[in-house]
Amino acid sequence: MKKRLFIWGGVSCLVLLASIVISISMGAAQLPISQVWLILLHQIPGLSEWITVTWPESSEQIVMKVRFPRVVLAVLIGACLSLAGAGFQGVLRNPLADPFTMGVASGSAVGAAFLILFGLQITFLGAWSTPVVAFLTGLLSLWIVLGLANTQGKLQTETLILSGVVVQAFLGSLVSFMVSLSDQTVNEIVFWLMGSLSFRGWAFTYVLIPYLVIGGMVLVSYARSLNLFALGERQAAHLGVHVDRTKLVVLVVSTLLTAAAVSIAGIIGFVGLVVPHLVRLLVGPDHRILLPMSAICGGIYVLWADTLARMLLSPTEIPLGVVTAFLGAPFFAYLLKQNKRFRKR
Amino acid sequence: MINVRNLQKSYQDTPVLHGIDFCVDKGEFFGIIGPNGSGKSTLLKIISGVIKADAGDILLQEKKLHSYPRKELAKILAVLEQEGLPPVGFRVREVLEMGRFPYQNWLGEEKQDVASLIDEIVQMLGLEHLEERTLDQLSGGEKQRVALGKALIQRPQVLLLDEPTTYLDIGYQIQLMDIVRKWQKTTQVTVIAVLHDLNLASLYCDRILMLHRGKQISVGAPKDILQSDRIEAVYGTRPIVMEHPVHHLPQIILQSQV
16 A cells, blocks of 8 residues: 555656646746756755856746746645545545535635625735635535534434535525626626636745645545445444544535635636546545545646646636636546446446 | 343334343354344444444443443444445455454554454455455455455454345355354354344354344244244244254244235
């Protein structure tokens, strides 16, 4: 198991690193890949004296101020969403579960749409208003879903999913109502809903990192419990797993990861649904490998989706959520048709 | 080993178990029989600690069942269910390893060398050629053997069987029960089995508890429990009871009422 984790992890980390560098070199001003390497290595404290500066100041500005933060943010958002997706699919044992199952996305959308509709985006917390409010309303929707699904201290999986769907439908209608109310600002709400990573500096990255690190560690520590869940909740209980505690912790952590990502980048669909499935096809169902691999591959996926989003119709940007679904859905459909093992599941 | 004292359980005001009171000794093969809806499965779920009784106590090694932490309980008590394992993509060996969960620390490590223990059980159950297969490639009988292997790898002192032969053909039924019986004789574990098949219960159980509508009808040796009057009173059909020519235990033969 450990050997497989190191091999898969090592390979995917290399792909991730290469993707980061290649993506940074792409843009309105093309930079040579070797230059991007040197600029990045130059930032590492011990290495800077060994590297002579052969690039113009402007290149370093573009890399460090514009592209690198965006690329890192894309990787983090993708990792958060995929990790959350793997968590939801594992604990609900439902292939259709994704980060938005618990109604988090709609909850966040209600908060964001409300602020945008009344022009309050920058009133109380400056640029942070929308992310903070979206995060809080996202959590509120989780709280409602858990409250609905809770019957005498037990969380039944089917009830959870149904509660999520109900809350999502209700909140979704609220968002649509707000969109219909605002004639002039329609585009802004709709654009937020479709997700984007433009104009988000390092500060947002720093906010996401603790969520990803702590959330990731908690989920990985539950990996073996999730493996037992795959055999059925009763089997897991017989082997000494605290079924209800595991469910609650994994759901809450996955939701926090989702809410953090959504509040910063808007709703980026399909990543959390598809990436864990793809990884499962590659490495099998063992959550000890599946969870970390989902995080890395999710990062790679959103990174490339965002690169396409800013490159394809440059200087116009395509909404990120559009790209992720537009690429992901056909690819997923292809795999669905191809893979026999997958069809059985 | 296990002391069940005056157990009561209701689901939404409908009593499903009342006045259940019996003891199971160490190393005993104890059977629970009764018609559909008699409360057999509920009783087994209570003994396994998944659901709680409304009143009464279960003592496991002189200690209350609910005073054991979940993982400690899983070291003493293992359960084999009737559906066995779902068709997921885990390999047989990975599933067997999962049986060690109660012994592992949070990193998934344990002091003991597990590989040899698993090899031993793989050999005993004849799973050598299936080790690298995934569960979704196995037949029902093979899956049930893997599930039994997983339970044995838990190294329990009490093994609970919940109608383990329901979905198996007669060959696999005898094979599974024989493995359990043989293993029980060498390790002196206690087995409590809910069984649908009265003939199997008679062949393998030292004592049998008969339930009817949540009440305990009687506890005793197979020849005392499996009598046609008693079976007719509980199951509503009168079978012919005969002595098994080889094992000298009661076996029942059904008769049509038409």
